Amino acid sequence: MFSSRLSFADTTNALSKAKAKRLAAGQPLLDLSDSNPANAGFAWSATDLGPLLRRDGIQRQDPNPLGLASARTAISDYYSSRGARVPVDQLFLTASTSEAYSWIFKLLCNPGDEVLVPAPSYPLLEVIAALEGVTLRPYQLVQLAGEWVIDAATLSVNRQTRAILCINPSNPTGAFVGRRDRDVLRGFALKHGLAIVCDEVFLDYPAEGVASPGTWAGEANVMTFVLSGLSKVALAPQLKLGWIVVAGPASSTLEACRRLEHIADAFLSVNTPAQLALPDLLRRAEPLRALVRTRVAQGEVALRAWATSTASGCTVPPRQAGWTAILTLPPGVHEDRFLMNALSEGVWAHPGYFYGMPATVPSVVLSLLTPPDTLSAGLQGLERALKRT
Numbered sequence: 001m002f003s004s005r006l007s008f009a010d011t012t013n014a015l016s017k018a019k020a021k022r023l024a025a026g027q028p029l030l031d032l033s034d035s036n037p038a039n040a041g042f043a044w045s046a047t048d049l050g051p052l053l054r055r056d057g058i059q060r061q062d063p064n065p066l067g068l069a070s071a072r073t074a075i076s077d078y079y080s081s082r083g084a085r086v087p088v089d090q091l092f093l094t095a096s097t098s099e100a101y102s103w104i105f106k107l108l109c110n111p112g113d114e115v116l117v118p119a120p121s122y123p124l125l126e127v128i129a130a131l132e133g134v135t136l137r138p139y140q141l142v143q144l145a146g147e148w149v150i151d152a153a154t155l156s157v158n159r160q161t162r163a164i165l166c167i168n169p170s171n172p173t174g175a176f177v178g179r180r181d182r183d184v185l186r187g188f189a190l191k192h193g194l195a196i197v198c199d200e201v202f203l204d205y206p207a208e209g210v211a212s213p214g215t216w217a218g219e220a221n222v223m224t225f226v227l228s229g230l231s232k233v234a235l236a237p238q239l240k241l242g243w244i245v246v247a248g249p250a251s252s253t254l255e256a257c258r259r260l261e262h263i264a265d266a267f268l269s270v271n272t273p274a275q276l277a278l279p280d281l282l283r284r285a286e287p288l289r290a291l292v293r294t295r296v297a298q299g300e301v302a303l304r305a306w307a308t309s310t311a312s313g314c315t316v317p318p319r320q321a322g323w324t325a326i327l328t329l330p331p332g333v334h335e336d337r338f339l340m341n342a343l344s345e346g347v348w349a350h351p352g353y354f355y356g357m358p359a360t361v362p363s364v365v366l367s368l369l370t371p372p373d374t375l376s377a378g379l380q381g382l383e384r385a386l387k388r389t
């Protein structure tokens with residue numbers, strides 16, 4: 001009865017099962033993977049948010065499938081202040097960045113077509129691609145002298161490859177797409193007639209002292225779709241508002257916008273209150289983002305101090321941005337066994353393979369939004385688990 005798009009739903013992982021069992025039994029769990037900003041104490045107060053969501057205008061729906069002009073103008077201003085000119089008619093509002101991905105896959109791919117994706121990368125991509133009938137073909141990111149870069153030898157296409165995806169900066173590696181990799185991606189896309197899809201949800205979270213190479217939203221030479229949204233940019237995932245910037249050569253941009261408009265019109269999925277609130281949210285988000293950057297920096301310091309002081313054999317690779325950290329485990333440690341032991345110590349973290357980290361380098365991925373007390377207690381639990389593994 002059911003489509004094979006959901007075949008991924010038939011596989012349950014032993015770790016997730018053990019976690020569900022622990023929670024069902026009412027046992028406590030320190031979650032070191034939680035990246036919901038509200039759970040980490042970063043949320044708009046009801047006093048600030050309430051009036052923004054009770055605006056005149058919520059009684060009607062604007063017929064423009066691209067989204068309200070006032071919201072798109074505010075997003076265009078957001079990019080101007082980051083050095084890119086984005087015309088408002090090249091901006092499409094969506095219900096989230098995840099939905100933006102699904103629209104781009106619909107726009108570019110027939111069922112069975114392929115999209116190149118970095119490995120490691122964000123695990124939800126596999127689910128979204130499967131739901132759109134799209135196959136992901138990984139290309140490898142490797143660490144060279146402490147920096148994550150594209151291993152260009154792993155970029156390959158077949159006749160069904162339509163696009164190449166990048167995450168700037170990446171979740172989980174925290175690496176920006178640097179100048180050299182931009183040239184690699186542009187050159188490869190041009191050579192094979194591919195579009196570039198660039199996820200920039202973490203663009204505003206560079207680590208202290210790291211210069212961001214900036215957005216792809218001003219790209220002029222290659223058909224490019226930049227995705228982002230309020231969940232990270234304004235720490236408001238509950239408002240369900242993302243966007244797509246269409247950039248590139250004039251003729252393909254025009255055609256892409258014409259087609260995207262049909263997709264947007266079919267769903268009209270963006271709620272009006274969030275669109276009306278967006279200009280104020282973008283204008284006022286920076287202080288909240290600054291608090292998040294501080295929390296992330298403190299978390300990274302605590303994690304590095306723990307890794308060096310415990311003689312655990314764990315290391316923390318350098319990171320440039322974002323909210324996540326990779327903890328590299330000592331060679332030979334089995335990720336699942338370690339995380340099962342961590343679970344019995346009451347600590348939950350994600351295995352590196354969940355993000356496509358290489359199996360040869362065992363690792364776990366942690367959220368640096370984790371409140372300091374939880375992180376500290378969680379790391380003590382990881383230490384005990386490591387001793388037992």
Ligand SMILES: Cc1ncc(COP(=O)(O)O)c(C=O)c1O
Nearest residue numbers: 096097098122171201229231242
């Ligand atoms: C790299 C990346 N892209 C996209 C998303 C999803 O964003 P949204 O909440 O707007 O769907 C996430 C969520 O964590 C993410 O890590």
